[in-house]
Amino acid sequence: MELNFSFLGKYWPMFIRGAGTTLILSVFTVVIGLIVGIVLALMRLGKFKPISLISAAYTEFIRGTPLMVQIFFIFYALPQMGLKIPQITGLGFDFPRFASGILAMGLNSAAYVGEIVRAGIQAVDKGQTEAARSLGMTGWQTMRHVVLPQAFKNILPALGNEFVTVIKESSIVMTIGITELMFNTSQVYSSSFRYFESLIICALVYFVMTFTTSRLLGVMERRMKRSA
Amino acid sequence: MPDSLNKNDVILEVRDLTMRFGKLDVLKGVNTVVRRGEVIVVIGASGAGKSTFLRCLNRLEMPSSGDILFEGESVVHAGRNLNALRERIGMVFQQFNLFNNLNVLDNITLAPTLVKKADKAKAEEEARALLRRVGLEDKASAFPAQLSGGQRQRIAIVRALAMHPDVMLFDEPTSALDPEMVGEVLDVMQRLAADGMTMVVVSHEMGFARKVANRILFMEDGVIAEDGSPEQIFEHPKSERLREFLSKVLH
Numbered sequence: 001m002e003l004n005f006s007f008l009g010k011y012w013p014m015f016i017r018g019a020g021t022t023l024i025l026s027v028f029t030v031v032i033g034l035i036v037g038i039v040l041a042l043m044r045l046g047k048f049k050p051i052s053l054i055s056a057a058y059t060e061f062i063r064g065t066p067l068m069v070q071i072f073f074i075f076y077a078l079p080q081m082g083l084k085i086p087q088i089t090g091l092g093f094d095f096p097r098f099a100s101g102i103l104a105m106g107l108n109s110a111a112y113v114g115e116i117v118r119a120g121i122q123a124v125d126k127g128q129t130e131a132a133r134s135l136g137m138t139g140w141q142t143m144r145h146v147v148l149p150q151a152f153k154n155i156l157p158a159l160g161n162e163f164v165t166v167i168k169e170s171s172i173v174m175t176i177g178i179t180e181l182m183f184n185t186s187q188v189y190s191s192s193f194r195y196f197e198s199l200i201i202c203a204l205v206y207f208v209m210t211f212t213t214s215r216l217l218g219v220m221e222r223r224m225k226r227s228a
Numbered sequence: 229m230p231d232s233l234n235k236n237d238v239i240l241e242v243r244d245l246t247m248r249f250g251k252l253d254v255l256k257g258v259n260t261v262v263r264r265g266e267v268i269v270v271i272g273a274s275g276a277g278k279s280t281f282l283r284c285l286n287r288l289e290m291p292s293s294g295d296i297l298f299e300g301e302s303v304v305h306a307g308r309n310l311n312a313l314r315e316r317i318g319m320v321f322q323q324f325n326l327f328n329n330l331n332v333l334d335n336i337t338l339a340p341t342l343v344k345k346a347d348k349a350k351a352e353e354e355a356r357a358l359l360r361r362v363g364l365e366d367k368a369s370a371f372p373a374q375l376s377g378g379q380r381q382r383i384a385i386v387r388a389l390a391m392h393p394d395v396m397l398f399d400e401p402t403s404a405l406d407p408e409m410v411g412e413v414l415d416v417m418q419r420l421a422a423d424g425m426t427m428v429v430v431s432h433e434m435g436f437a438r439k440v441a442n443r444i445l446f447m448e449d450g451v452i453a454e455d456g457s458p459e460q461i462f463e464h465p466k467s468e469r470l471r472e473f474l475s476k477v478l479h
Contacts, residue, residue, distance in 0.1 A: 130288055131325035131384075135339035135391055136315030145338060149329040 007192040008201070018184030019205050025102060025180055026167045032106025033162070037113030042143070044118055055114070062111035068172055070108055075100040075176045094177075101173040109166055116162065120155035121147055153224050160217035164210045171206075181205060237263045239395055239426055240285060245294035247280050247450075254280045255291070256450035262395065262428060267421045269437040270430045271461075272447035273473060278430045281447065282399050285428065286317040299394075315343055318388030322400040324380040326372040326387070332359070333368040336387045344391070351390070358386040362416050378409030382416050389420075396420070398429040434477055438462055446470050 043055035062070070075097070078084075085096040085103075124147050132142035171182035181202060189198040240262035247255035254277045262268060270278045283289040285296060287303050287310060296303040298313050306313055327335050336355035340346040359365045362382040372380055381401055388396060398417065402410045414436050421427055421440050431437060437444055437458060444461040446454040448469050454461060465471045 125323075125325075125328075127321060127323050127325035128327060131319075131321060131327070131387075132339070133311075134286055134288060134314055134317070134319040135388070136311045136313075136343045137339055138311055141342050145342065146327050146329065153329070 003197055004194060005197055005201075007188070007194050007197070011188045011192060011198075014184040014188050015181065015201055015205055018179065018181035019209065021178065021180040022167065022170055022182075022206075023209065025098075025105070025170050025173065025178070026163065028102045029105040029109055029166050029170065030159075030163050032102065033109030033113045033166070034159070036107065036110035037117050038148075040110060040114030041117035041121060044114065045121060059111045059114055062108055067104070067108050067169065068175060071101065071104040071173060071176060074104045093179075097176060098178055101170075101176060101178045105166065105170060105173065109162060113159065113162055116155050116158045117151065120151035120158075123154050124150045156217065156221055156224065160214060160221075163217070164213055167209050167213065168206060237265075239264050239299060240428075241297040242281075242285075243295045243297070245281070245284060245296065246292045247277070247284065247289065248292045253450055255284070257294070258447075258450075258452055260445065260452055260455065262426065264394075264426055265424050266443055267425075267427045267441050268429065268443045268445060269441040270428065270445045270447060271432070271434070271437060271473070271477075272453075276447040277450045278447050279399055282397050282428060282430050285397055286314050286319055288319075311343070315339075315391055316394045318391060318393035318396040320381070320384050320388055320396065320398045320401050322404050324372070324377070324384045324404070326380055326384055328372055331369050331371050332364070332375075332383055335372070335383065336390050339387070340390050355386070355390060358389055359383070361419075362386055376409060377405045378412045381405065381409075381413045385413075385416055385420070395426040395428065398427065398431065400430050400432070402431065402433060432477065434462075434474075446473070448473075 040055045040059060043051045044059075046052055085099045088095040128146050128150065129142055132146045133139075137145075170180060173180060174183035174186065177183065185198050185202040189195045192198065238261045242258055242260050242262075245255050245258040246253070258277075258281055270282065272278050280289055284291045285303070287296075287306070291304055295305070298317065301309070301313065303310070303313055326332075327338065330338060333352060333355055336358065337346075337348065337351040340351045340354075341348055356365060356368060359368060362385065364379060364382055364386075367375060367379060367383070372383075375383070385396075385401075401417070402413050405413065410433070414433060417427070417429070417436070418440050429436075429441075439458075441458050444454075444456060444458055445452050446461060446465075448467075454466055454470050461470070462474065465474060
């Protein structure tokens with residue numbers, strides 16, 4: 001057995017571009033996941049039962065079905081029903097393909113983030129809400145200025161883990177042809193036939209991304225702890 | 229307070245208030261009025277319904293039946309108006325409940341700027357003036373976690389005062405404090421009373437009740453069992469229950 005990394009001279013830009021796409025994909029996924037997740041949590045915790053049930057049903061369904069089914073559903077099944085994401089020309093990439101991937105990943109992540117946010121909100125002492133309401137603040141003002149900031153601090157570690165998970169799981173969108181890190185790696189080994197070396201490089205690049213992310217979040221956490 | 233005061237002096241009127249938690253009757257028909265400028269201390273054994281009664285006054289608890297009128301307006305049936313009523317009813321909690329995510333100054337100015345749309349600079353100026361009155365002007369940029377219980381409670385009082393309430397409710401304000409910090413909080417409350425603030429205080433501090441209150445309500449088993457001046461309550465208790473209670477707490 002011998003290792004030969006000389007193919008990198010020709011193919012290294014593939015790994016870099018793939019990693020870039022993976023990161024962009026992951027950031028958009030987490031942003032969508034967080035926004036939709038907060039909405040799901042607020043729906044779930046609200047007093048209006050039907051809305052709360054919709055949120056619970058969504059969460060259960062998304063968590064109970066495979067991510068790949070969801071991705072294929074948005075990329076292949078919805079366009080068949082006429083729900084097409086329009087092509088935007090001049091971007092230099094296939095917008096509907098990329099948007100489908102982000103949307104599916106984001107809506108999937110939202111189901112998990114929603115549960116994280118819900119737990120974070122419930123962990124904020126009830127006295128905080130009572131104090132705000134007794135001053136005449138509305139429910140939303142209380143949520144926005146008192147509860148959510150404290151909930152966010154509680155859940156930052158869990159959100160960080162979710163970001164790391166998303167970076168890794170985004171490799172699945174290679175199945176709809178998004179040229180992220182895993183897809184590009186497969187391109188490299190099928191032209192160079194260096195499977196072992198390609199996958200080692202691929203794994204290392206993933207690891208650098210996840211490790212850096214969790215370190216950065218650790219720093220942020222410590223900062224927030226100091227501030228209050 | 230003499231009965232000759234006219235009806236306009238009534239700030240809170242409580243009518244047949246009842247409260248059920250599951251099978252437990254916590255309040256069984258409470259009737260009373262609070263007049264402007266009165267300092268009322270509510271005493272009684274734990275479980276008598278004191279805190280529940282107080283928390284009904286600004287509807288942190290929804291009573292099962294009965295009504296509360298704040299200057300003639302129903303608190304119980306207030307719809308969208310509830311927040312406007314709460315602005316004028318300040319509340320201080322046993323556990324302080326300062327906003328943990330905000331520093332002292334922001335704790336005080338948050339509600340005035342959000343609810344009353346007060347100018348931020350003016351609100352801060354007033355907050356600093358209030359902090360000076362309770363001797364904590366140097367703590368403006370501290371976070372709640374960095375303060376002692378006594379300091380937190382004084383700031384909680386200032387936070388409520390910044391809304392210019394017509395009446396202040398105190399729910400066992402010194403019960404969570406270390407003994408050496410009780411005095412500094414009671415001092416602030418006593419000065420507030422001297423300034424003419426209308427106050428309803430649930431407390432076990434009998435010394436404070438005797439010195440500062442002009443009316444004492446003794447609650448027992450979900451009703452107001454006795455209602456009178458400190459002198460009547462402490463020197464001439466009418467019921468055996470009150471005598472028993474006093475003999476336990478005064479030693």
